[in-house]
Amino acid sequence: MSVAEEIVLPTPATRPRTILVLGGGGMKGMAHIGVWRALQESGIRADAIIGTSIGSLVGGMIGGGLGWREMQEIAVALTKDDIVKVNRRAVIFGGVREDAVFMGDHFRRFIERTLPIKNFSESCIPFRVNAVSLVNGEEVWFGTGAREDVPLPEALYASSALPIYFPPARIGDDYLVDGGILNVLAIRSAQAWGAERIIAVDVGSEMVPPDPGYFDRGMVAIHERVLSLTLQVQRRTRLESYDGPPMLYIRPKIGHLSGWDFERTQYFLEEGYHAAREALTREAAA
Numbered sequence: 001m002s003v004a005e006e007i008v009l010p011t012p013a014t015r016p017r018t019i020l021v022l023g024g025g026g027m028k029g030m031a032h033i034g035v036w037r038a039l040q041e042s043g044i045r046a047d048a049i050i051g052t053s054i055g056s057l058v059g060g061m062i063g064g065g066l067g068w069r070e071m072q073e074i075a076v077a078l079t080k081d082d083i084v085k086v087n088r089r090a091v092i093f094g095g096v097r098e099d100a101v102f103m104g105d106h107f108r109r110f111i112e113r114t115l116p117i118k119n120f121s122e123s124c125i126p127f128r129v130n131a132v133s134l135v136n137g138e139e140v141w142f143g144t145g146a147r148e149d150v151p152l153p154e155a156l157y158a159s160s161a162l163p164i165y166f167p168p169a170r171i172g173d174d175y176l177v178d179g180g181i182l183n184v185l186a187i188r189s190a191q192a193w194g195a196e197r198i199i200a201v202d203v204g205s206e207m208v209p210p211d212p213g214y215f216d217r218g219m220v221a222i223h224e225r226v227l228s229l230t231l232q233v234q235r236r237t238r239l240e241s242y243d244g245p246p247m248l249y250i251r252p253k254i255g256h257l258s259g260w261d262f263e264r265t266q267y268f269l270e271e272g273y274h275a276a277r278e279a280l281t282r283e284a285a286a
Contacts, residue, residue, distance in 0.1 A: 015194030016047030016126055021187055022055025024160075024180035024231075025203030026259020027268065029054025030075045031252040034272025035201050037068035042280055046199065048126035048144065050186045052179040054259075055201070056129035056159040057111065060152060063123030064116035072269060074114060080262045082110050101220060104157070104167040111153045111160075120148045120155070128193070130179030130186060131158040134168055139182050145193075164223050184231050191244035198247040201272070204235050206255035250279045 022032045051059030061071050085106035120143045128143035142155035158169035158176040168175040190198045205228040214221055252275040254268055
């Protein structure tokens with residue numbers, strides 16, 4: 001890690017002054033790495049991080065002390081096969097009884113070998129991630145000031161376990177899925193933590209006309225479309241009703257792309273960087 005990339009550790013406090021919120025969005029979340037690069041180059045200090053889904057994974061890497069160059073190398077080398085392994089029993093007759101189309105353990109192993117730390121207590125910055133309970137329908141928080149009794153890789157898997165695609169994480173008697181189902185951009189949670197300033201990175205989808213033949217791809221494609229619509233409405237509602245502390249809102253121009261696009265990683269990285277630089281410039285001029 002270079003001097004320019006060195007993470008400035010916050011003074012331990014129950015109320016972090018500046019909280020970086022990294023939202024969910026599948027592979028588009030690689031843009032978070034570009035944003036982190038811009039923040040580091042600008043000398044912006046985050047006192048804590050809240051991550052959802054892919055944002056939880058990037059937050060875990062930051063908490064593990066990885067610099068943006070190291071994270072960028074991981075992102076560029078990432079392939080679909082690293083994360084996705086088809087559950088063959090889900091694609092044969094009777095597969096509708098399976099809990100997901102992809103293998104959860106395969107994704108877990110990727111998280112475990114990518115993270116430099118294994119527990120929240122090892123994180124060099126206060127860090128929280130969210131998941132959703134399928135048992136009681138409530139949001140579940142892991143990390144600083146919340147539940148730290150679960151290994152970090154398992155908490156990140158739970159935060160990223162998008163229904164139908166990945167099996168729920170079974171933790172105790174609970175079944176947990178992707179935190180974005182209820183809270184894809186956790187700005188209200190940052191406010192509740194006591195933030196005086198929020199930096200929110202929104203990599204969620206926009207509703208654009210589907211490609212010809214899109215719906216011929218079957219129920220998974222239909223599920224993806226419904227989920228995109230639901231998350232878009234959720235995100236817009238939260239942003240329009242926001243009345244918390246000052247917020248630097250960073251929205252990379254990637255919302256029209258798929259969260260399963262493994263071919264545009266470099267583009268996502270660059271768009272995250274440029275969007276953050278533009279947002280910082282607008283803030284300085286205001």
